[in-house]
Amino acid sequence: MMNLNTKATAQNTYDAIVVGSGISGGWAAKELTEKGLKVLMLERGRNVEHIKDYTTAMKKPWEFEHRGRLTETQKESHPVQKRDYPYTEFNESFWVNDHDCPYTEVKRFDWYRGFHVGGKSLMWGRQSYRLGDLNFEDNLKDGHGVDWPIRYKDIAPWYDYVEKFAGISGSVDNFPSLPDGHYLPPMEMNCVEKSVKKRIEDHYKKSRIMTIGRVANLTVEHGGRGNCQYRNLCSRGCPFGAYFSTQSSTLPAAQATGNLTLRPFSLVNEIIYDKETQKAKGVRIIDSETNEHIEYYAKIVFVNGSTLGSTFLLLNSTSPEHPNGLGNASGELGHNLMDHHFRCGASGQAEGFDDKYTFGKRANGIYIPRYRNIGNDKRDYVRGFGYQGGASRGNWHAEVAELAFGGDVKDLMSTPGSWNMGLGGFGESLPYHENRVYIDKTKKDKWGQNVLAIDCEFKDNEAKMRVDMMNDAAEMLELAGIKDVKTYDNGSTPGMAIHEMGTARMGKDPKTSVLNKWNQMHEVKNVFVTDGSCMPSAACQNPSLTYMALTARACDFAVSELKKGNI
Template sequence: MNLNTKATAQNTYDAIVVGSGISGGWAAMDLTKKGLKVLMLERGRNIEHIKDYTTAMKKPWEFEHRGKLTEEQKRTHPVQKRDYPYTEFNESFWVNDLDCPYTEVKRFDWYRGFHVGGKSLMWGRQSYRLSDLNFSENAKDGHGIDWPIRYKDIAPWYDYAEKFAGISGQVENYPHFPDGQFLPPMDLNVVEKSVKKRIEDHFKRARIMTIGRVANLTVEHGGRGNCQYRNLCSRGCPFGAYFSTQSATLPAAVATGNLTLRPFSYVTEVLHDKESQKATGVRIIDTETNETMEFFAKIIFVNGSTLATTQILLSSTSEAHPNGLGNASGELGRNLMDHHFRCGASGEAEGFEDKYIFGKRANGIYIPRYRNIGNDKRDYLRGFGFQGGANRSNSHTGIAEMDFGGDFKDLISTPGKWNMNLGGFGETLPNRENKVTLDRSKKDKWGQPVIAIDCQFGDNEFKMRKDMMDDAAEMLEIAGMKNIKTFDNGSAPGMAIHEMGTARMGNDPKTSVLNKWNQMHEVKNVFVTDGSCMPSIACQNPSLTFMALTARAADYAVSELKKGNI
């Protein structure tokens, strides 16, 4: 008995944060800064800033397979290999799919990395605010439930997140595209400047094109170095030039002296006390020893990323919560959303043959949403934005039979054609039938039931894709591009790696899992601030919103704790 009491005391903290990615790292930072003793649990291995970015400074020829995957890597990563992110350049950052299977009722591409920092080490870093247009559309068109907050509630937290993370971007003063606290913007290249001017002149700024708002530093910021224009971000950045847990939130949390980081800690459930109606802690499996352990805290932030968070909460069953923690509404696992993309248009730019690009800018252009706003009414709801940019191909292609001699060398050392690409990112409507459930018939490497994902895009998304292609082609034509081609390379849910929903915020406990503070309606000391909290997803990249919601929730949680309310 004494031993158990001692173990409990040793394993007790003020707060537990589950997950160490973008939102988990932020929760750990803000809770520790406010004086709480925090345990941050990470399912995978530790990755130390700089030291463990083992491929960051390698030359192309230092990779045995020049970035390509081996047959064994393809075998052990059948999902991760489906698209471009998983390569030899950063293969250690991606999960072994055979160890961590899941059931695809319908195709769902689940890209994952189990390590300290999570996807903050591999994310695309595009950072945009949602606007009141996005926070109010569910209520207006009846898809999903009304957001419990509006832009004014989160605006100061966007300010805070941008100032700390370091977001470079251009102030545009464009409706429904809120400006923020920006570092100096990266520069558009010569072709992009031409395209921007022609589009904005033609549409009289009813459409605009701007440089991407990106979490890459253009100047030194907060002790971190500025972007070196290498465009090797996915290997980890030794300069700390983009926002990640390792470069930003983790050092800040460690500096407080209040953080305990525990990698190799697979959280299997949140523990609940029926009498107090509160969570008491979490149960984990040590993935190195397979030992089961319990940790205890007054507050728990679940930030495993949307699908992992849902798996934990669905697995957290008890007499009081037979269908998963906080799931009296039946909405836990419902309304899974992701952006649809991989369609648009491209064209060739002529007249810029004497111009070239500088460096390898780790960023592109952005055209914010303009559809279904004001008097514009389409045969679908919501809208899309465009990302892309102009680049110049490295060289002309030779003719095989003539590949020798001085003329050939001159040819292949001359830069090729300029191309301009516009790719759409479209909003997906919330739908209860797009869902996640536990599949107890299948187990992972550690004996835990896996999740089954049943999710598909609907008619609204497919109707939108036609405009995403046609509008891109129209704008490229207006901009003077030649040989314009539209493309639709197909898009399955999950592929955009913007999965959201499944534990949505709302005012009514009967139709939502969380309240306006990201706090569980039924379990007041549990907070969820990753993508699972989103009642809708807009068409913007979501990570900045996760940061802002996390900071807001952490501030509220500590305030409520001090008042004795949780």
């Protein structure tokens, strides 16, 4: 028996284990395998193979039984996923059954999840913006949260590195709050957007700009992947490989090394701590098909299970040495949860473009980067917001009265409606200590695990910011010539933006943070966390590009330390 156990242990031993296969997990697997390590990547859900398993990607609208709408059965089994736009018949297999994996909402929190290889890299919005020194310094300057342990100069080369591989299309704008990067040719604005851009920039003399979104969609062939076909069906999976995902990009690179073992249906339940070495020696998984418990061992562990998934794993990894969760001597693990607040802005009608229409369906909008609380601009709140949005023509059906028939209705059906232009704000939320998650031991999921409880809310600073997010949008649209402008605030609660961050933050002081400047646990030197949980602040930019850069940087450091014998 001793020999059998030894053999089993050897078979289950790797140089590195990566927990999760989404945007950051895919990058960890790529970087570690390319540096020569034998890597086991564990994914709690099913495998999704590139192209073959994008089962709805090429379907016509009329080929869907319910034309994209949800059945009552789907609504019943997905009470959280159905709350907003992502979950539809078009891609319903990419979203979790909420009954299998419940959580406790102390306050409302919309937790959108996909358990499969690739994670949300298959369904993400693909907006890809750098954070700048403004964002890395805000915590220190206004006293909210802890100071970032890095600055823009530390991560800039890694932004370069991941942009060149992933393929980000966009324009170089030379705007202070939005650092430029390495871009493929930008997508083109339509005629209304170009008009609005010119008027905004002329009026504000370039203290505000409007640019095309910087997006992880290829406008030219890149790295063996095809260019965007302007179908705007990205959330179904892209057979052309035209946007960055684990399946199209990092996973093939990792597999090409021959150093990767991918194991789906592997729910990582615990990181195993060795008190003798004061390091992690591996992980314990639950096979999510059979419920079998299996242990795997490695020299280093990268935790990339998504912000809340990773934090659950760390909180659940208790031992006499770490009674409150792995690496949680600071007590900060699970705290400082953030998300962007959005769903407010303004929109109106554009006149004078009735003879113009768009060609194709551009899977991207425009972007106005942050301009508030910069330089001499001081508001009654801290931080700021950016805008996303765009212009489009409405449909004919708004004109149809009483379901008219005959020649008149045929003419209406072939005539597009009016041009509309909208700006929707994305605002930064602050890292409040009391916005937290913890393990609820009164409830269990399908696999017998206790569940996560989430206690998070937006506060007064965010509420004040939303007033400007509406009014500034209206002001810019009106001065750009847009008519009948109306503001809106449809309400926003944490989780809705699907940009959850924080809960295992980086910092300089082990007493107030979980990770150091290399995304390495202060207390457990061979564990690295590089997904959204590491963020000390949220900025107002979409965060995924930053996760990519931090992951590549941390992998480089980890392998260097491993070779030196430091971990």
